[in-house]
Amino acid sequence: MLFRTDKTRMISPEEALSGRATPNFAIPVRHAVLGTNIQPPFPDGLKTAYFALGCFWGAERLFWELDGVYTTAVGYAGGYTPNPTYEEVCSGKTGHAEAVLVVFDPAKVSYGDLLRVFYEAHDPTQGMRQQNDVGTQYRSVIGYTSDEQKRIAEEVTASYANSLAAQGMGEITTEIEPAPEFYYAEDYHQQYLHKVPNGYCGLKGTGISCPIPVRA
Numbered sequence: 001m002l003f004r005t006d007k008t009r010m011i012s013p014e015e016a017l018s019g020r021a022t023p024n025f026a027i028p029v030r031h032a033v034l035g036t037n038i039q040p041p042f043p044d045g046l047k048t049a050y051f052a053l054g055c056f057w058g059a060e061r062l063f064w065e066l067d068g069v070y071t072t073a074v075g076y077a078g079g080y081t082p083n084p085t086y087e088e089v090c091s092g093k094t095g096h097a098e099a100v101l102v103v104f105d106p107a108k109v110s111y112g113d114l115l116r117v118f119y120e121a122h123d124p125t126q127g128m129r130q131q132n133d134v135g136t137q138y139r140s141v142i143g144y145t146s147d148e149q150k151r152i153a154e155e156v157t158a159s160y161a162n163s164l165a166a167q168g169m170g171e172i173t174t175e176i177e178p179a180p181e182f183y184y185a186e187d188y189h190q191q192y193l194h195k196v197p198n199g200y201c202g203l204k205g206t207g208i209s210c211p212i213p214v215r216a
Contacts, residue, residue, distance in 0.1 A: 007092035008127070008128040008129065008135060008136065009092075010095060010128075010136050011080075011093060011094075011136075016080035016081050016093060016094055017091070017093045017094055019083050019084055021083070023083045023183070024085065025085070025186050026187065027184045028187050031071050031072065031190075031191060032190065032191040032194050033064055033194050034064060034069075034071055037071060038101075038190065042103050043070070045106075046105055047106050047111070047145065049101075049104065049111060049114055049143070049145065049179075050077060050144075050179045050182060051099065051114070051118050051141070051142060051143070052098060052138075052139060052143075053124075053140055053141075053203065054122050054130030054138045054202060055130065055138070055202045055203060056075075056189065057193050057199060058121075058193060058201030058202070058203040059100045060072050061191075061193045061194070061201075063114070063117065064191070066104075066109055066117065067108060067109060069102060069104045069105075070104060071103045072100060072101060072191075073190060074098065074100055074101075074184075074189050075100075076089050076096035076182075076183045076185060077096060077097060077099040077143060077180045077183065078095065078097045078099065078175075079094040079096030080095045081094035081095065081096065082181075083183055084183060085186070086185060089137050090135070092135050092137070096137060097136065097137050097139050098137050098138065099141065099182060102114060111153075112156060112212040112213070115156045115210070118142070119160050119205075119210040120208075120209065121203050122205060123204065123205065124172045125169055125170040125173060126173065127173045130202060130203065130204075131203075131204050132202055139173070140172075140173060140174040140175065141175045141177065142157075142176045143179035144178060144179060145179045152213075153176050155213045157172060157174060157176065159211050159212075163209070164206065167208055169208070
């Protein structure tokens with residue numbers, strides 16, 4: 001049986017679907033909005049970041065609209081099943097979260113700025129859900145690609161936790177971890193809200209501003 005009844009429980013590696021050695025669908029080369037490559041190699045001087053904050057359709061648009069972002073892509077990360085399909089991720093049996101790859105120019109937009117967008121766009125206290133989207137695939141995750149990104153992510157998270165607590169909000173459940181293997185999602189998911197302007201976007205922030213430390 002593909003679908004589980006309790007998709008808010010993180011599965012173990014032994015429970016995960018086996019997946020496959022290579023994707024069973026073609027991955028597009030170009031960003032439908034920016035016209036840039038969505039797969040490496042990327043130009044010198046750029047950095048990468050990974051975020052999961054609920055439905056990746058709306059999440060990706062938030063980042064591609066930022067000045068200084070070279071490209072974005074949506075995919076699956078943080079689980080156990082290699083090269084999953086969307087249906088498999090939705091089953092709750094891969095362990096993956098819906099994630100966004102962000103490639104950015106640090107001379108134009110800081111990692112702290114990306115974190116502000118990340119935190120203000122969703123409710124990081126909800127655990128294995130975002131609003132009406134329920135399941136481990138909708139959990140909140142920051143995947144850092146360097147010690148510097150880890151430091152900044154931890155500082156910003158601690159600062160935002162204080163802001164949320166001051167407003168009576170719960171504890172942040174965001175996972176901060178080394179950037180996991182990123183598996184690109186199917187073509188129709190890439191830049192989805194550009195292709196379907198009135199498409200679904202379930203993201204909703206807390207309405208509380210995220211302060212960024214000076215060093216970020």
